[in-house]
Amino acid sequence: MTTLRLILGDQLNCQHSWYKQVRDDVIYVMMEVRQETDYVLHHAQKIIAIFAAMRDFAARLHAGGHKVHYFAIDDADNVQSVSGNLNQLISHYQARALQWQAPDEWRLDQQLQEYAASLTIATEMADTEHFYSARNEAATFFGQRSNWVMEHFYRHMRLRHRVMVSETGAPAGGRWNFDQDNRESWPGMPWEPNDARPRHDHSALWATIEASGARSFGQPQADNFRWPLNREEALVQLEAFIQHALPHFGRFQDAMSYKEWRLFHSLLSFAMNVKMLSPHTVIARVEQAWRDGLAPIAAAEGYIRQILGWREYVRGVYWHRMPGYVELNVFGHNTPLPWWFWNGETRMRCLSSAIGQSLEHAHSHHINRLMVIGNFALLAGVSPKELHQWYLGIYIDAFEWVELPNTLGMSQYADGGLLATKPYISSAAYIDRMSDYCKGCHYDKKQRVGERACPYNALYWDFLDRNRGRLENNHRMAMMYKQLQRISEEDLAAIRERAAHLRSNLNAA
Numbered sequence: 001m002t003t004l005r006l007i008l009g010d011q012l013n014c015q016h017s018w019y020k021q022v023r024d025d026v027i028y029v030m031m032e033v034r035q036e037t038d039y040v041l042h043h044a045q046k047i048i049a050i051f052a053a054m055r056d057f058a059a060r061l062h063a064g065g066h067k068v069h070y071f072a073i074d075d076a077d078n079v080q081s082v083s084g085n086l087n088q089l090i091s092h093y094q095a096r097a098l099q100w101q102a103p104d105e106w107r108l109d110q111q112l113q114e115y116a117a118s119l120t121i122a123t124e125m126a127d128t129e130h131f132y133s134a135r136n137e138a139a140t141f142f143g144q145r146s147n148w149v150m151e152h153f154y155r156h157m158r159l160r161h162r163v164m165v166s167e168t169g170a171p172a173g174g175r176w177n178f179d180q181d182n183r184e185s186w187p188g189m190p191w192e193p194n195d196a197r198p199r200h201d202h203s204a205l206w207a208t209i210e211a212s213g214a215r216s217f218g219q220p221q222a223d224n225f226r227w228p229l230n231r232e233e234a235l236v237q238l239e240a241f242i243q244h245a246l247p248h249f250g251r252f253q254d255a256m257s258y259k260e261w262r263l264f265h266s267l268l269s270f271a272m273n274v275k276m277l278s279p280h281t282v283i284a285r286v287e288q289a290w291r292d293g294l295a296p297i298a299a300a301e302g303y304i305r306q307i308l309g310w311r312e313y314v315r316g317v318y319w320h321r322m323p324g325y326v327e328l329n330v331f332g333h334n335t336p337l338p339w340w341f342w343n344g345e346t347r348m349r350c351l352s353s354a355i356g357q358s359l360e361h362a363h364s365h366h367i368n369r370l371m372v373i374g375n376f377a378l379l380a381g382v383s384p385k386e387l388h389q390w391y392l393g394i395y396i397d398a399f400e401w402v403e404l405p406n407t408l409g410m411s412q413y414a415d416g417g418l419l420a421t422k423p424y425i426s427s428a429a430y431i432d433r434m435s436d437y438c439k440g441c442h443y444d445k446k447q448r449v450g451e452r453a454c455p456y457n458a459l460y461w462d463f464l465d466r467n468r469g470r471l472e473n474n475h476r477m478a479m480m481y482k483q484l485q486r487i488s489e490e491d492l493a494a495i496r497e498r499a500a501h502l503r504s505n506l507n508a509a
């Protein structure tokens with residue numbers, strides 16, 4: 001009796017219990033399909049990375065004695081859909097059972113559940129054995145609360161998993177959160193560490209992908225491909241991060257620079273999101289580095305919070321709020337995405353830098369995503385759904401369970417504040433404080449109105465003004481509204497006019 005076990009492209013967990021035993025009656029199924037390349041327009045590096053990592057994973061399974069059936073994107077019998085290919089294999093191998101690991105995207109979860117219900121053979125969904133929490137753990141934790149405060153969930157996770165806590169349950173260093181120590185801009189020193197990621201030549205794979213007709217955007221960098229594609233490479237990347245970047249991660253976590261795109265970030269999100277690297281491994285290594293005196297507590301705690309806190313928490317939001325979450329749009333924003341999101345050609349230096357990095361590397365770090373790109377889109381009234389599709393396509397680490405709550409909830413506040421306690425917005429002042437973008441920009445960071453005034457300024461005050469009804473009573477926004485109060489009616493009228501002009505001419509910015 002043959003059992004088929006489906007492995008999706010983001011389920012490359014070589015430590016999964018499935019692989020502990022080599023079984024003659026099990027065939028592992030992996031497939032490169034247009035269904036997955038085409039559901040949104042993807043960055044070229046994202047398609048290459050997933051296919052190359054899948055091929056590597058399949059080769060290792062095979063070398064380990066497992067049976068593998070792999071559909072390459074250009075195989076003649078590949079019908080380019082998950083269920084279509086499974087139908088063929090069930091019949092070809094006379095399979096008596098189908099097993100799969102729980103998909104992290106609602107779309108695939110639905111598809112596989114519906115597909116399984118249509119089959120007459122035995123079907124079973126296994127856990128991915130990757131996350132700390134179950135899909136519904138955050139929902140159970142928060143119960144009926146209308147605001148899901150991440151910090152509360154994070155503390156629960158620290159205690160539950162005994163991460164940086166004493167035997168009595170006290171947080172290491174006497175505080176749960178060292179964020180106050182982590183807000184510095186980067187003065188150009190210390191140097192950004194060398195990029196320790198591997199180098200691959202995936203020109204042949206890229207040619208095959210292009211020939212398949214799959215559409216993409218961004219720079220493929222196929223002949224000098226830099227993303228870790230298996231667990232060993234990801235562990236090397238983790239160790240390089242621990243040694244050279246973690247010590248500075250906390251201080252410069254929110255800093256931005258047009259000169260350096262990574263600064264002290266780990267670039268491990270792709271490896272973790274396709275599950276070649278376990279969050280448990282990363283967190284244990286970071287905690288150990290702190291215990292060994294390799295990194296200050298603020299850096300280690302800050303980094304661990306991103307993974308044990310934010311990453312698990314947004315996944316809980318996603319599973320609690322899907323499928324309706326993607327449609328939320330409390331501000332009713334519907335401006336189309338400006339065309340320069342696809343090529344970075346704008347005179348706003350911060351945006352051209354953040355989008356340019358994203359097109360070049362399929363990556364940009366958190367503050368660029370949140371306070372440059374997302375901030376602008378929110379102030380300008382861009383449709384959150386269009387923006388979500390852009391984020392989902394461009395970033396190498398973008399899978400809907402993590403991208404959607406970050407984009408729609410954290411960055412666009414389109415869920416009305418389930419996830420973020422206030423909208424993440426700022427004028428040019430914040431961007432200038434945390435980066436070197438404004439020096440040399442076409443626009444003047446100090447001006448609110450006039451042709452050369454930085455667009456963030458008028459858009460920011462206008463956003464606050466337009467949304468008084470929804471936001472004015474939010475105590476976290478009290479300071480912003482106090483400042484708005486100080487602007488004269490005459491100045492506000494000019495700001496409104498400038499903002500309206502910008503919003504209806506976004507493509508020209």
Ligand code: FAD
Nearest residue numbers: 265266267268269306310311366369370397398403406407
């Ligand atoms: P580091 O800064 O080194 O952080 C370490 C790890 O913490 C990351 O690898 C990631 O696994 C985790 N992490 C950090 N912040 C978050 C967060 N807010 N939510 C979940 N995990 C987090 N992250 C994704 O993995 N995929 C996405 O599609 C994605 N889309 C985003 C969209 C927007 C609008 C915003 C504001 C953030 C998004 N993030 C996303 C979160 C974050 O920007 C990336 O995880 C991070 O930039 C990845 O780079 P890194 O590995 O160098 O991260």
